[in-house]
Amino acid sequence: MSHEIALKRLNMLKGHFRPSKDLKRELSTSTFNLAKAQESLWNTLPANYFETFECISELHGIPDPSLYNAEKDELRKDSNEFIIRLTNKMFEKGFTTPEKIAENIDAFNSGMISLGSFNFATCTRYLVQYGLYCKTIKNLGTERHHQELIDGCSLKTLGCFGLTEMGHGSNVRGIEITATYDKTTKEFILNSPTKTAIKFWIGALAKSAHNAVIFAQLYINENGQKVRKGVHAFVLPIRDRMTHTSFPGVEIGDCGYKKGLNGIDNGWIKFEDYRIPRESLLNRFADVTEDGVYQTAIESEGKRFGNSMSSLSGGRVFISRMSSEISLQSLSIAIRYAAVRRQFGPSDEETLLLDYPLHQYRLFTRFAEHFVHYLGANRLVKMWDKNLPKLLDEGNEQTEVIHALSSSMKAFVSWSSQSTIDECRKACGGHGYSFYSLFANILNFNDLHATWEGDSHVLTMQNQKFILNGIRKALKGKKVPETLEYLSLAQTTPPAFKGDFENIDELAKLFAQRASFLANKAAKALNEYEGGFEQGFLDLQSFELKDMSSAYHDNYCIETFRAFLTTVDDESVRFIFEKLLLLNFYTKMHNDGNFFVAALGLSQFEKLKKHINKSLKHLRKNIILLTQVLPFPERSMGALGHGDLQVYDRYLQHIKACKGVTERASWWKLAYTNSEQKN
Template sequence: MATVSNLIKDMPNGPLDAYRKRATFDWRSFKLTLEGEDHVRFQKKLWEFIRTNPVFQRPTGPISLDEARRRSNAQLKVLRDKNINPLQMREKFFYTFQYDGSVALKICLLNGMVLTTILALGTKQHHHFVGELNNGNYICCFALTEISHGSNAKGIQTTATYNTATKSFIFHTPDFEAAKCWSGGLGKCATHALIYAQLITADGVKHGLHLFIVPIRDPKTHLPFPGVTIGDMGEKIGFNGIDNGFIIFDKYSIPHTSLLNRAADVNEDGEYVFAVKDRRKRYGSLMATLSSGRTSVVLIASHYMSLAVTIAIRYSAVRKQFGPTDEDDELSIIEYQMQQLRIFPHLAATYAMKIFSNEFYKTMVEFLVSRFTSGNLNTDIGIEIHALSSATKPLCSWIARDAIQDCRESCGGHGYLKMSRLGDIRADNDANCTYEGENNILIQQASNWLLNQWTNVINGRPVPSPLGSADFLVDAEQILNTKFNQSTIENTLKPENLLLTFKWLVCYYLKKTYQRVKDLKSNGMSDFDIKNNSQMFLARTLSLVYGEHALLMYFIRCLQDPKWKINERDVLTKLCSLFGAVTLEKRLGDLYACGYASSTSNIDNFLREGIVTLCKDLLDNTVALVDVLAPPDFILNSPLGMSDGEVYKHIKEWFFKDKETFERPSWWKEIRSKL
């Protein structure tokens, strides 16, 4: 308790006291157990650094796009000087997203994804770039997407043709549709870019997409080199501190050593050679590198949800409307069943995502570190990370999208004000649904992997699933033979029973999708058309239930950790059950139509009554549960969600701080036609 008192300040007194006193656990002790002392110490240090450093002081009013870019760059520099970056801090770094997504994402891209990619796909001849990037002499962005091609990377048109006379690669953009775009940091800041281009050897043979580190701006003038055209893409819905840009090459020559050549190379004589001959290992290495960004998105989404549910629950505990009779005191809107149904499932999902994303990100980092330090590559882990991230990145970004919207609506008109911050959180999270793989395209990669596992199952071969996300498939036929047989709400809501239902759904949709693919193939349909015609209601659903199963599985693993006190495990178990029950309730049609539950099984009533009961049981603890998640007030930055609960006091302060609030408009004479 002494450690808790030293690390975590208690909440100030105010209107939220009534709910905090009803909690069945100590939120500070719970936070320390959930996040770990190392994380809590880091948060304390980070928040104090941001609070006291002038570059992080929030502007008092609207700022220009150029000023947003300047601020973000200044903040990135001071964070880099303090060695606060994804490679140094790992999953702890992502708390910075709670302050401002722009600076956090920018440093994530420039100091995280870029460096990881160079270390993973480059060799010793590229390691000097790491030092230059770390000390800020170079700024490098990541450029894959083109104006007319994004998800279909094979369709990318930028070329890198080897010239044996000059021993260099000639970069060329055939037309504007082939211009690289959406690269964060490219528009104004980057000196170098990691560019994906179609490699062509001097004999005219095309070898597919390869990655190069390309100097693009003169370090003396910060102007583009001759043959390079760079532009800024302008204002976006969110993340306007990030200078997304486009780049066009006109027969631009770069050194031969610019090719990241760990897997394949072109020697000085122009011969294309494989450094890694095993195609599966080359694929596993590439997939694991791409997966780092996708696992990051899941973490980012969980932090955005933490902010949104904190604001919505604190506001709902203070906001009062109506009562049993006109004479009674008004009730806090959090007491109403519909408000609980709108918000509490999102609180449960936030905990599910937080637990999953932290553990999954650690796994991904450990995999990459082992790759860098020992050179060993466990291909099965790399491919499973790719599959799991391809399912959970879409799933979690969509969960966060819906949660933030519901939190906005649950705060009524005040939630629509800019000051609530919910609009900004919603806008920033919206990008999570598109970058690092557009969700509806990316999700297909998970189903492709699962279909390969089903081939293993029917042929009696092992299912390579070292992370345990699909190892149960070896028992698929036994699982599919089970039916829902619970007779009480209590048993239905047990996490292990909910998990069994998810296993059944994964097995069912995997078998059904495989059969559809087989039928289409027997009818002579091409591989392309087979994939296209097996997505809706089949492969897409398969990937989503696979991701839902993973989130619940990780949650249950967390519950089994002996670190929890009895009262802490009790409230966590209710959150776990609520997450599972709400997710399954949305799939009742599947459970009935697919034969898992009979028409007399009562599964619909058990789940729905269970959800109502769980929301009611969690009511006393919801404010304490968001206290666990919430950053300090100056980071949360929402009058609706301040820790003291003085909502109306802070709204008044927000209204009154701007002198223009009370001024007559400069165009006042135009208001009426005649004066």
């Protein structure tokens, strides 16, 4: 499908807005060309985004997420049924054959992101199936695992990904499940020796999966000794396909109700002398011969482990994007609601929430921030897709860059998203607390992003190590990896900024100098740390090291945005996008007084407030049209945020659509004392 047709169809999905009084008023002040803005932004979207969107929207009977409040088992059944229907549809349309998907899982996965606006559970099921189960087989397996890959891609086999255990999540190298090779039968024997060795939290395991990828400590016999060879991955059946019950030696259970995302059947699994064939070992980087000899071309256990884990960056890439997307989704809801909601005011007609400067600050500064994140995340998805064919090639530095980048993006984007979604909920007051506003759903989903696919604090430490390595390279005059070019500025003191506050290039340079300065400051603090480098690395986590990572993240997003601006040819559109970037600069500067008071001087720093207020006023004129630039369908806008701004009508429709709203309760008699009670 051509891009143009895709845009047209997606605009149809987004809905035609009946021009309500509020919408007419809002659009009358806008200053930019909507179609041109959409074209520029949508060009940055991941491959297959529109195609998947169209496929999903053609499936009938998918409930509106803001009306869908089913119980755990029903949610799980629905998400299972839905991915099967969707995959069939994709095949039917010829977008994907199992072979095609096997070759390029990520193009498919990018499209799956669009599922998020329909149903988070189904989107997660897709990520587990393709992004974790299939991708691990593809990246860590060899030709002998091709059939498993094809079966996984076509959904003949439902799979899950078992890395985390009851006792170990972040420290994956500490997992306890053992896989011991028995050369007499040419099998591995899986065992969970302790309670903490039980695999836990595994998505799609509790009720659905036929197969699992399981990470375990590999043991072989060498000269009569049991020798540990480190963490390795295996693909294995866990349930009998005739009965869908687990095999002897495998115990599977449900992790039960969670804070959210109950449509995913997270489970636990315990092994007791469970035998699997030698070929189950995903043997791209290491193998065990029939006679029980361990063979690998990579001597270092750490390097082998690193290779096994690098394919996991994909999950972080998608989380970064998903988090920025659902923040903009939440902001669009809150902004549209505020264009209708009135409170107080000098005259009979009360003031719109959207006209209060405080409300503008709360919502527009975050809109600008997440718009910048969104572009950063879209670029990261493209970097990931491009790098995929050579992901694990020897000497491919790009994999390391993407790992560092996705680690910081996942952390900083999902952290700020959490507070943004919460702020949006509060900005809609009491109605924001309603289930139908969708905020509870979105907030609970995003909450997980801080934890799964690697705890975000632990991930920022990986990003910090990458930057510190970069500094070492820069000091030796070696080329630094992509995203660390700013280190060449070698900034050891805060620069004195005398530039123009409207000049994006000058402000971008200031942010690059800040990233360089904070990196050098952290490196110096570590080198001079009294307790030594290792202790310093722990002690300075909340201070210099976190600031260093945060500045790296800001710099990457700013550079991405500047590159994006060069692709925008319509002046009215470029102008409005520049305003978003400038507002993001000002708020970030204002929030980091430590650095920016030193760089600007106190009186210039104080002037930031004036620049912020001016930007808010300008954005006020365009903000509703800006929400229309985003490629979100109306069904992801809950009851309060549809583009036609018919807030109260739709909210009431939602309320009334629920079963039993106006009916007398079955327990009504309890509302009366015995003496009053009717028969």
